[in-house]
Amino acid sequence: MFEYRLTAQCPETGARAGELITPHGVIETPVFMPVGTQATVKAMTPPELEEIGAQIILGNTYHLYMRPGADIVEEAGGLHKFMQWHHPILTDSGGFQVFSLSELRKITDEGVEFRSHLDGSKHFMRPEDSMDIQQKLGSDIAMAFDECVVWPTTEEYSRAAMERTISWAKRCKEHHSREDQALFGIVQGSMFEAQRIECIKRLEDIGFPGYGIGGLSVGESHEDMYRILDVLCPEMPVNKPRYLMGVGHPANLIEGVARGIDMFDCVLPTRNGRNGGVLTSFGKLNLKNRGFARDFTPIDPSCGCYTCRNFTRAYIRHLYTAGEILAARLCSWHNLYFLVNLMRDARKAIIEGRYPQFRRDFFAKFNEGPMQL
RNA sequence: GGUAGGAUGGCCGAGUGGUCAAAGGCAACAGACUGUAAAUCUGUCGGCGAGAGCCUACGCUGGUUCAAAUCCAGCUCCUACCA
Numbered sequence: 001m002f003e004y005r006l007t008a009q010c011p012e013t014g015a016r017a018g019e020l021i022t023p024h025g026v027i028e029t030p031v032f033m034p035v036g037t038q039a040t041v042k043a044m045t046p047p048e049l050e051e052i053g054a055q056i057i058l059g060n061t062y063h064l065y066m067r068p069g070a071d072i073v074e075e076a077g078g079l080h081k082f083m084q085w086h087h088p089i090l091t092d093s094g095g096f097q098v099f100s101l102s103e104l105r106k107i108t109d110e111g112v113e114f115r116s117h118l119d120g121s122k123h124f125m126r127p128e129d130s131m132d133i134q135q136k137l138g139s140d141i142a143m144a145f146d147e148c149v150v151w152p153t154t155e156e157y158s159r160a161a162m163e164r165t166i167s168w169a170k171r172c173k174e175h176h177s178r179e180d181q182a183l184f185g186i187v188q189g190s191m192f193e194a195q196r197i198e199c200i201k202r203l204e205d206i207g208f209p210g211y212g213i214g215g216l217s218v219g220e221s222h223e224d225m226y227r228i229l230d231v232l233c234p235e236m237p238v239n240k241p242r243y244l245m246g247v248g249h250p251a252n253l254i255e256g257v258a259r260g261i262d263m264f265d266c267v268l269p270t271r272n273g274r275n276g277g278v279l280t281s282f283g284k285l286n287l288k289n290r291g292f293a294r295d296f297t298p299i300d301p302s303c304g305c306y307t308c309r310n311f312t313r314a315y316i317r318h319l320y321t322a323g324e325i326l327a328a329r330l331c332s333w334h335n336l337y338f339l340v341n342l343m344r345d346a347r348k349a350i351i352e353g354r355y356p357q358f359r360r361d362f363f364a365k366f367n368e369g370p371m372q373l
Numbered sequence: 374g375g376u377a378g379g380a381u382g383g384c385c386g387a388g389u390g391g392u393c394a395a396a397g398g399c400a401a402c403a404g405a406c407u408g409u410a411a412a413u414c415u416g417u418c419g420g421c422g423a424g425a426g427c428c429u430a431c432g433c434u435g436g437u438u439c440a441a442a443u444c445c446a447g448c449u450c451c452u453a454c455c456a
Contacts, residue, residue, distance in 0.1 A: 037409050058408070096408045104410085117410040148408075186408090217407040248407030267409045274412050275405090290402070320412095321401095328412050 002140075002182040002209055004241045004262075010355040014233055014260035017350040020210075020241055022088040022140040023180045024080065027055045029241065029262040030346055032253065032339040033090060035270065038063050039073070039083040042270050043325075043332045046085045051306065052337045053344060055087060056140070058265050061133050062094035062101075062125070066116055070136040078138030090265070091139035093130045093172075095165075095186065095214065096246070099148035107147060109164060127168040128175040135178045143212055144172040146186040151218040158190035165214075166202050173206055184243060186212040187232065191224050196232045210241040213261075217246045226255055233260040250279055250342060254362050257346050258355070264343070269335030274328040276320050279338045283367035285313075287331065292317040305337035306330075 001023055008017040020027040034041045034049060037060040041049060049057065059079055064070060076082035079089055097114070098105060104115040111126030130145035145168050147161040165188045176183045185208040189195030203211060213232065216225050229244070236242050241262045247253065248266035256264060269279065276288035280300035285292075287299070298308040299316070307316075307330040319327035349358035 033408095035409065042409080043412080060409080063409080090408090092408050097410090099408090101410070143408075146408095212408075214408070219407095243408085245408040252407075264407095266407050267411090268407050271406060271409065271411065271413085275414095277406075286404085288403090323412085325412070 001180055004210065004239060006238065008351045008353075010258075010350050011353070012356045013258040013359070015257045015346070015350045015355045016260055016262060017347045018241070018262060020088075020262075022056075022182070024086065024088045024140050025055070027088055028344075028347060030253075030257045030343045030350075031055055031263055032343045033058055033263060033265040034336050034340070035265050035267045036083070036085075037267075038067070039079060041332075041336070043274065043329045044270075044336070046083070048306075048333065049085070049336070050087075052333065053340045054336065055340075057085060057087075057089055059083075059089055059091045059137060059139060060094070060097075061091055061130050061137070062097040062114070064091075064137060065094070065125075065133050066118055066123075070133040074136040074138070078136075080138065088140040089137075090141040090243075091134045091137050091143065092245075093134065093143040093145040093186075094125055095143065095146035095148050098146075099150060099218065102150065107164075109167070111145075112147075127171040131172050131175045131183075135176070135181060138178075139181060141182045141184060141210065142176065142178075144169040144183060144185050144208075146188060146212075146214055148214050148218070149188060149190050151190065151215070151220050153190050155190075155192055155195075158188070158192055158195055161190075162188045162195050162199050166199065166206075169203055169208075170206050173208070182209045184208055184210040184212050184241075186214040186245070188215045189228075190215055191220060191228060193228065193231045196228055197235050200232060200235050204237060208240070210243060211236060212243040212245045214245045216244065217248050217252065217266075222252065222255075225252065226259070229256065229259040229261070236260070250339065250366060251363070253339065253342060254346070254359055257343070257350075258359055264339075266339070269339050270332045273331035273333075273335040276327075276331070277335075278331050279335050281338075281362075282365050287313055287317050287327075288320050289317075299331075299334050300338070303334065303338065304341075305334050307334040307337075 003021040005019045018029045033056050034054050035058045073079055073082050098112050106113040111124055114123045127145040134142035146165040149161045169185045185203040187199045189199045243263035244256050244261045247264050248268050253264055276286050278285050278299050281302055292313040295313040300308055316327055349355045
């Protein structure tokens with residue numbers, strides 16, 4: 001029911017192309033996965049996601065547990081049916097909320113006590129609870145409940161969190177029973193190379209069909225992120241998918257792929273899209289800027305998305321300044337298309353044996369500096 | 374014509390003698406956003422200056438006072454009610 005097939009590998013970099021077989025379809029990797037925390041990719045409908053080329057999307061354990069509740073989703077026939085997305089879904093375990101809701105939670109070896117961000121009520125989530133919820137949601141890929149550590153942190157704290165994450169991973173696997181759902185372990189260890197290597201080895205001993213790399217893109221420099229990937233990826237099993245959690249930035253995707261990452265997810269395309277930020281092949285733009293008021297060209301002339309085929313920067317800027325919801329939709333659409341297709345193009349390049357050139361071409365064009373108006 | 378109330382920074386609107394270049398909101402301009410507490414958040418927002426600071430400002434004109442957006446007089450305009 002779940003299998004990873006490595007189909008091509010870049011002889012120069014660590015880039016890999018593969019296929020992930022899931023109950024709801026085959027995913028071609030490397031892949032960018034749009035984030036749909038609350039059973040919706042914000043501002044997008046499922047048919048629109050299909051048109052973009054999205055192969056798999058995310059849902060979130062913590063958020064769906066809080067609202068509407070796992071039982072309701074289960075009663076609805078599972079998350080796929082509930083939200084009318086009939087392709088693969090990956091659910092995050094709530095581990096990231098251990099990080100992002102740091103003001104509202106208390107961690108013990110047993111689990112995490114959360115105060116609801118909605119009404120302040122107390123909830124206790126153990127690895128077993130996360131598994132129960134994810135099994136009710138019925139995602140194709142569930143993630144182990146981990147502790148995503150804040151950055152920066154000490155070597156001691158990172159180790160404690162890593163130990164907890166490993167012990168929770170074991171409990172997750174023991175508790176997990178649904179056969180039509182794969183369970184991925186998550187590597188922690190912050191910016192400590194030895195801990196990262198130790199963590200993947202010990203997770204491998206437990207045995208998972210895929211591995212997430214957590215605790216990155218939490219504020220550290222790109223150099224730190226790449227340094228960890230450089231030492232960690234060669235230690236990861238070749239025949240299992242590698243998922244760099246929460247990443248994100250186009251440059252990070254290109255570099256992640258070069259280091260052997262197969263899967264990415266990030267809120268950046270949708271969140272920034274709602275706020276006027278768009279990604280292009282030549283860098284980022286903020287469409288709210290006055291300079292676009294009379295710019296009657298598409299966001300990215302080389303982009304084939306619905307937004308770029310039909311609308312101008314001036315029109316979209318107008319929608320933003322007028323507070324129109326379509327602005328958020330059109331830019332989310334474009335940004336998702338950009339990242340999904342960046343990975344599709346990367347895959348093609350890997351298969352055709354030209355990933356190093358593809359990578360060079362990307363950076364020659366993509367400008368991180370101030371935008372040109 | 375009479376009576377009452379009111380005129381504040383692009384707009385709305387606090388402020389009734391000094392701590393006022395003037396709260397707050399909106400608009401505008403810019404920035405941030407990486408397993409989504411985000412259609413959010415932050416900053417700037419009279420002029421000059423790196424800065425201390427200086428200048429110009431609360432309808433207009435004049436006055437009182439060490440000191441006026443705030444008090445007084447006249448004027449202009451607006452609003453409500455009465456004729």
